[in-house]
Amino acid sequence: MTDTTSSASAPTPAAKPGDDPFRALGGPLIRDIWYVAMTADELKSGKLYKKKFLGEPIVMGRDGKGAPFALRDVCPHRAVPLSAGQMLDEPDGGKTVECPYHGWRFRTDGGCAHIPSLVKDQPFDLEKIRVRKYALAEQDGLIWIYMPTDPAGEPDSTPPRFENMVLLKGQTEAKVKYVQRAELACHQDHAVIGLLDPAHTPFVHKSPLWRSSKTLKEKEKHYAPSEMGFTMLSHKPVNSYIYNIIGGEIRVEIQFLLPGLRAESIRNEKYGFLGLAAITPIDENLCEIREIMYWDVPILNLIKLIARPFTHTFLEQDARIMKLQGEGLSYNPPLMQIPDADTLMVWYRRLKREWMTAKAEGRDFKNPVKPAVLRWRT
Structure with missing residues (x-):
């Protein structure tokens, strides 16, 4: 469902200080x-x-x-x-x-x-x-639920699928190999923004599996719009344990689409891995996050037996920071944004606004995201 053939060469104009300002209180939850x-x-x-x-x-x-x-x-x-x-x-x-x-x-x-x-x-x-x-709908080992604005509303599409969904030979549906769940004490918007944020990892997720806050490096990523979202185009990653485990000529592609889905595809010449993070709001102040993994990499079938403590810790670190953020958000302060690390947040809010406007006006969704090159240190 993603067109990753387009290139991005111009610097993004998206996230300037003061652009598209917002406050702490979340807006309406995404429906339809x-x-x-x-x-x-x-x-x-x-x-x-x-x-x-x-x-x-x-x-x-x-x-x-x-x-x-x-x-x-x-x-x-x-x-x-x-x-x-x-x-x-x-x-x-x-x-x-x-x-x-x-x-x-x-x-x-x-x-x-x-x-x-x-x-x-x-x-x-x-x-x-x-x-x-x-x-x-039951698809790819997941149960999807359609949440309409009108109680009598019916879906006009099927749940999304990802081009890089990992399938074994002869299968038409991917099988979930691993899942971890946690609750985030925050509004849907803040949960999704946290999911997209590229700069928090070395500070929130302190681990030898990720780069520490003492060894930040500059990164440049190319983005293009895709159906209901945007894609970090296929690229060669920096060194990481998960990439080294899979081995070979690794390529990584990360896709985000509404309402709160982030799919990271890791592939070499022979094997594939897809990590799907899915955020579902329970109510205005609480969300579920599921880390759902698909793969056909044989060694990962063994590693998953000892991986749960690490993935549990990863999600609990997110839950902790959302709880801490909630203390400050309770005062409804104005929030800041900077280029380029906060641009994905700006894109999400524009996507959400366009989705709701299109539904209210009874017209097709028009993706507001443009191709861009983003740079940050992490």
Whole structure:
């Protein structure tokens, strides 16, 4: 889905001090778009999962055929969460969700299937009772959820896929090899900005796996617009343990797209690795971040057994800095930006604004990002 053939040679005009100023308080959450809800392996058959996305209570599960479903997690009778009930097998092979308060049962399409307290011939039409249903898609080992502005809104596209998705020979879908999850105590905007920020790594993520704050080096990266975002064009990386493990003539490409997806592709002549970071807002002040990894590099199958403590630490470092930032953001101060390290933040905010404006006006999205060369020290 990404065109990486274009080149960038002009210095970026994007991030000048005072340009496109903003304050600490986050704006509206991005809607009418697909979010990563969880991995497919996390969504077990026969169980109900209590979730909240963009402030909306949601119960998730799998139907009688194993397909994922999601309903509003509020019984329309007395507002008890349906996730506190149970999944039931129906005679037709389907599944229903039973409310724990009065036993009302709802099909996975949201329709009411049964009200135990009704007696025969009482004039009550079950077809008029429905629980809101959310559109889900299972793709590449992930469960995606579509969060519309209008409760009746339906997706006009499928969830995104990445050109450098790692697939084994004969596979049409990538398989998740590794996942790590954490919560970030911040608004979606600040979580995404942290995800994009190239200058925080040697200070927040102090580790021998990354360059330290004492050995900063100047970097120059070429960017081009891509569908719903932008791409750091394919390049030869600086030395790093992960690159040395894969070996060969390594090329790296990093893509960002709305609402909060960062995909880093690492490839040589034979093998590939894709690290997907996905941010999904739980509410206005809390987000989930998942680091999802795909690969066909045999040695990584062994290394992943000891990698979890390191990736856990990495995400907890992000969680810690977001919590610290929240202390200052509570005073709603004006925030600063500098060239070029903060340009990706500026691009994200322009992409978000254009996405919302295009949806409100009923027109096609027009990517506001232009090709650019960015330079910083990290």
